[in-house]
Amino acid sequence: MKFINFAVVKFSFFLVLGILAAHFLPISTFLLNYLLALLLAVFALWLWSRKQLIQTVYFGIATYLCFFVIGYFSYQIRLPEFQSKHFSHLVTDDTAEIFQLKITQILKPDKFNLKYFATVNSINGVPTKGKILLNVSKDSLSKSFSPDEILLVYAPISEIPKPLNPHQFDYSKYMKSLEVYGQLRVSEKEILKTRKGTRTILGMAQNFRASIVEKLQKTKLKTDERAIIQALVLGEKKDIGKNLYTEYAAAGAVHILAVSGLHVGILFFILTFLFRPLSRWKFGIYFQAILIVLLLWGFALLSGLSPSVTRAVTMFSFFALAKLFERDTNSINTLFLSFLTLLIINPLWLFQVGFQLSYLAVFFIVWLQPLFYKVGYSKYRIVRKTWAIVSVTICAQIGVLPLTLYYFHQFPGLFLLTNIVILPFLTILMCGGILIVVLASLEILPNWLAESYNFLIEGLNGFIHWVAVQDEFLFKNIHFSSLKVFGTYLLIIALVLFLKKISYHRLIISLLAISAFVTIYIFDEFRTSSNQLIVFQKSKQTLIGYKNGTNFTIFKNDSTNNISEEYPIKSFRSAFNIENYFEEKLIKIFQYNNKKIFIMDSLGIYPKQKSIHTIVLTNSPKVNLNRMIDSLKPKQIVADGSNYYSYAKRWEKTCKLKKLPFCHTAKQGAFSIE
Template structure:
């Protein structure tokens, strides 16, 4: 097809992603890929002299299988041992410490250690709260001794997989460092990344000097410099619930603004001798410098690589296909780091830009307003709609919500992003002149204040956010396949793509219906690692049985309610509830009868001398479920962080909870 001939990297990328997925999820496929490559190589050699049909098909299939095999070999997660051992080590600080509730957090890279295994490993380090910690800078060298352990998850069901999240960044271990156990030495590592990080910190300090309001400064730092560590959960929440979170993450939008500004400001270079090459070199260097300062997020990497390709192609008088540039940039990034394919930002970034490029022109043609202002708003609306088409499935899968007024928030945040980004650049340029920097800071602060005020108003609109949407990985795959097939049908006008799109949509509906049926018939029991309660589930009805009146809403419980599509739970405190009766749950003194399963429990006493705690009564209550172990009449046990599915039990059983 002409589309693939004109955009060869789209084919290369598809083969590469196929190989990566097989490498990560089907490691047994290696032998099959090798056999396919050998068979196709033999077929190509057999037709090499005559090059008669189907030589071309054999050769294309051979190239495709080779790309898939190479991607397969580059994929796969390393086997990381679950070590927990004390080490003496010398390390380099990679990030400025960030304040947490009980400590400061940073990332270090170990240069030398007692065990050579840890050398070159990146480690999350938690530092005791001390003023000396604030003196640490990227590039500083530390001599320390500490116990290094594998990053652990909470092991609660449906909880965020922090271990896998950090493994994608090639960070597998963490440690805690009290002030007495480390010492900063005078040697400082040199290098462009360290210099860029220190430069960004200087810029943030300039903002702190002139912008007093913490929230405004945090938003400006995130929007312009990619520094989001100080953002409060409340600010993140209403940006996310209004569909404006993409503005806080430095992305292609920001790189595109800078690209347009630079091409306009430096356009005069094209008119002088050797100016075109100078124009390209300067803009590429400035774009990559900005990407470096903002922390090299996947979206910034994608945009910077893509704009670099477009610049180079235009300088060579070879018009670049936007689809080929997008695919080439994705291929290059995945070639360097295959784990990027699991980054949510990477996926959303490429889905958004591809969808905008494809759908924006088609949506824009639906209306052509004559008024320039109305036309500008219409184009902004079209961009928002086009981006949402491509990112809808991924957003729902990862964030479990959909903001209905995303288009309205984009009318605010996209113009605001232009104003704030431009004002911030001028502010940094004018920072040596104190009165001018102060004046620009007021403009910047006012623009941010108005933006935040309007977003809060949108967030307060009733029913502006659909929450607790749960779709499975299988449903996500079906939706994405349906979207891709639909795009090919619109582009190529071939009915087989329409058939494929409809088939995947029907598959999505069948998967959703099957999931609903299974959830309506579920009878389960969950005991959480972090939450001090039992969760009894019958269809969509569910009961949370607490040891005492728990004021804290444990994060793992809403996750389970969303994923299992449950109604609002009925909460029961054991110490105050002697008798409780519904058709599926009966509580009588120390016995709980749920569906056809029996739970018996007793209170375990805590020895004050053994625990060494000041308040043994409080500890006794908190221990009711923290050390809970279920034992059945056949002496089996229910582990924490696991689901006991009553549908899989052949006979009713009695569970004894020893508190």
């Protein structure tokens, strides 16, 4: 008898459908009460159907509806509008309030601010709840804060800004997936009081990790090497330099820097080996399983409980429990059981990139690797071991490739070489890293061991650097839409099913999947082939882009440096499948779709003709806008990010009086001229 039934896959599917329905089709608070009543009714129907001797179709329908409604309900109740005590109901933008905050997590700082996640305990003495992003100015602060510390601050709350350019990374959306719905920007003078708060398990784990990092800083470990060991063992990536991280990404080895299933798997086998003597005792197998599960969860807490590590630890916990109760289990069942469990606990994890990539990689390894392993099987042990690494890497890459292209628009061509070289040594690096962390924590780390580990990590970083500089093997700016992601996964699944069992029906399904993929590809090419003229938002700079099919020209004042790989041009090129890119000097008057566009610079000189459709104000011209509007009779006015904010605010008032459309890109985002 199996540990679980394959029905858990179907349950997971309907749970995901419910979460997606709630995400894209939310309902009001009033209707949510009816949804809860529906859930109770469906659950009652399920209980009644379950007692029947012969199960009918109604039992299956009730079961699947239960999971659908659970997914829908659990997602909705996490939204601020469905939480009566959420802080968002008591605050107004740009109005200062007295906030009592509790630090929950330390984030990677930027150039100007220390960053934290904090819970809002109260506003002006009224109890509240909800998470917030706290930015504390570096210049004004003498010390940083630690988890579980309580702050009393007086400052205005604000929304996390949405992207101002098309297809830019939406930081606000990402924060919402972490249940963060606002931010505070404060300096030391706005922090009225601080004190120690009630300790939490997560807070103690973070403080313990911080103390280990502090002790590691006192050892002979070099900066980059120490950053790698912190990432490998502690899940602490804040000290990894931007250039080093970029090189790991270009080499296809960035998964090594994020504690994930690979690291947890290695730790699981290390712990199994260390506690093997316990199995000789009468009840030793129970102690062994319990100890391994507890230590794995301790490691997950220490590394920050990221979605990928939580997935891995949950999955290995189910494996350990299955072994404990002597139940046969199946890897796919166990994977989906952990998937179902975690999404019931936190449905918002479904929208996190790490969670998606983690589950896809493991699913395709479990599903495809046996097929690949048979193809390359050899009687020679070294060939078998090498092929095992190669097949696992290929299967994982097949699983995550469509989503990787969609999110990051690049593909490391040498990923296979990187993993073949690195993966066999990762266990050594993990074991050595754990030993160094333990000895450093006890302050007895010998210098020779630290220097030896420096040598190993230097070798690893050197190899990563060599792979990363092979630019011809790094494919960038790859256009991959959400439709292509769907079509690609449909094609992969259909072809794999056909190869596993060749039949007429599966051949038809594969041909239909190929047809769907080709149709999606043609439609996507057609969709991105339209023309567009856009005024981008760029602080202190004027950028106007003209897209003509797959050709894209940027008009700018400074023609000396190439900005094709800079923000915001890079993301726009990837999103619209730009093949040919050009940069030109900005011209003052040009025509687009039979409409004349006038670019006014800092001189404030304008022509005498009255056929101007759009005026783009740049570099804060000192112009009498009233007189210019009366003279040129424009249909709309745009001010880009190169203008002073005070000027743009004055121009906006003038246009409002003239009943003339006005857009300030620094406030409203990039403007597309139709």
